[in-house]
Amino acid sequence: MTPPPSPRILVVAGEASGDTHAAELVAALQALRPDLTFFGMGGTRLAARGVELLFDAREVSVMGITEVLPRIPRILRIMKGLADAAAERKPDCAILVDIPDFNLRLAKKLKAQGIPVAYYVSPMIWAWRRGRVRTIQRLVDRMLCILPFEEDFYREAGVPARYVGSPVLEQMPAAASAREFRQRLGLSLDAPTLALLPGSRMGEIRRILPTLVGAAKQLSQERPGLQVVVPVAPTIDRQEITSRFEGSGVTPVLVDGRAPEVVGASDAAVVASGTAVLEAGLMERPLVVVYRVSLVTYWVGRMMLKVAFVSLINLLAGRRVVPELLQGDMTPEKIATEVRNVWLPGAPRDAMIAGLAEVRGRLGAVGAAHRAAETVLELLPPRPVS
Numbered sequence: 086m087t088p089p090p091s092p093r094i095l096v097v098a099g100e101a102s103g104d105t106h107a108a109e110l111v112a113a114l115q116a117l118r119p120d121l122t123f124f125g126m127g128g129t130r131l132a133a134r135g136v137e138l139l140f141d142a143r144e145v146s147v148m149g150i151t152e153v154l155p156r157i158p159r160i161l162r163i164m165k166g167l168a169d170a171a172a173e174r175k176p177d178c179a180i181l182v183d184i185p186d187f188n189l190r191l192a193k194k195l196k197a198q199g200i201p202v203a204y205y206v207s208p209m210i211w212a213w214r215r216g217r218v219r220t221i222q223r224l225v226d227r228m229l230c231i232l233p234f235e236e237d238f239y240r241e242a243g244v245p246a247r248y249v250g251s252p253v254l255e256q257m258p259a260a261a262s263a264r265e266f267r268q269r270l271g272l273s274l275d276a277p278t279l280a281l282l283p284g285s286r287m288g289e290i291r292r293i294l295p296t297l298v299g300a301a302k303q304l305s306q307e308r309p310g311l312q313v314v315v316p317v318a319p320t321i322d323r324q325e326i327t328s329r330f331e332g333s334g335v336t337p338v339l340v341d342g343r344a345p346e347v348v349g350a351s352d353a354a355v356v357a358s359g360t361a362v363l364e365a366g367l368m369e370r371p372l373v374v375v376y377r378v379s380l381v382t383y384w385v386g387r388m389m390l391k392v393a394f395v396s397l398i399n400l401l402a403g404r405r406v407v408p409e410l411l412q413g414d415m416t417p418e419k420i421a422t423e424v425r426n427v428w429l430p431g432a433p434r435d436a437m438i439a440g441l442a443e444v445r446g447r448l449g450a451v452g453a454a455h456r457a458a459e460t461v462l463e464l465l466p467p468r469p470v471s
Contacts, residue, residue, distance in 0.1 A: 093176040096125040099184035100146040101285045102360040104128035106252045107182040113458035168194040178464040192224040201464040203227040218242045229457045250453035266350035276312040280351035285318035299417030313337045316344040366398040369441045371427035374409045406440030
């Protein structure tokens with residue numbers, strides 16, 4: 086008798102963090118069900134797991150109204166391409182990771198084809214655009230939550246949800262001293278060290294990095310020998326980083342990826358809001374959160390935002406643990422002032438580190454990818470008995 090075909094799964098991930106989370110989930114699924122095959126959209130990490138990539142995630146990794154508008158035709162063509170591939174290949178389920186403006190529209194097309202949808206890394210609808218929960222209730226068969234308060238939020242709205250834990254925990258290096266991290270990265274062991282994390286999108290580099298360079302310039306004048314370290318996301322060309330330091334008198338040390346280790350090597354860090362903030366916070370080093378978007382995007386977001394903070398650290402703590410300098414408050418002077426406040430041992434630094442340790446405790450145990458994989462398997466036909 087001819088054996089049944091191997092189950093197929095469509096995987097769609099966007100930016101660098103989504104590609105990482107998706108790759109870990111695929112690895113967990115492969116360990117539980119070696120007969121699975123995967124195709125879809127992602128980056129280098131999904132490709133390394135053997136996923137057949139029909140589209141590159143970088144093509145849809147844009148943020149903000151003014152950035153998205155000129156890319157809409159290409160984004161829509163990619164969405165149609167994925168939907169057409171699903172219609173042709175008939176996957177047993179789809180795993181959609183983050184990028185909600187793209188993935189929720191794709192989910193509608195997939196549900197129309199009768200394809201079950203698992204969603205990993207929930208849209209932050211508890212923070213803004215809460216009305217989307219009704220859309221999610223119609224389109225998503227399993228919501229895989231990575232923040233502890235999300236499961237109850239979704240269940241109350243009738244969405245099958247499970248808190249699987251934070252995948253970021255699994256990506257953190259073991260605790261070590263700043264000196265040990267510097268040695269691993271080939272940095273000067275005794276130099277005062279500032280980490281700058283300007284983001285993984287080109288738009289973020291343009292809007293945020295020049296201001297961070299200005300802050301680093303001020304701090305380097307006060308701390309001779311200051312070592313400024315920048316982890317470079319795989320989506321960014323190194324020249325885009327170095328060109329923004331020209332004329333500043335600051336020469337950065339660039340590290341390919343390894344952002345948590347770069348933060349671990351630092352005395353303090355300045356981090357663009359996003360997943361990187363949680364990663365940085367879990368390293369338990371003082372940090373300052375910054376962000377800037379276009380004025381149009383900012384005013385639209387401000388009208389819709391329903392929470393008091395933008396950083397996951399402060400949201401999880403329920404209070405201000407780390408400073409947030411947004412839009413006009415994101416200036417070199419204000420960043421430098423906040424960094425000075427926590428650079429040396431003392432009450433402000435100690436209080437921030439204690440708050441970061443508290444946030445880490447709230448996220449629970451490692452194993453998010455495995456728990457997420459178990460939940461995805463509920464959507465697949467049972468494995469044939471040999």
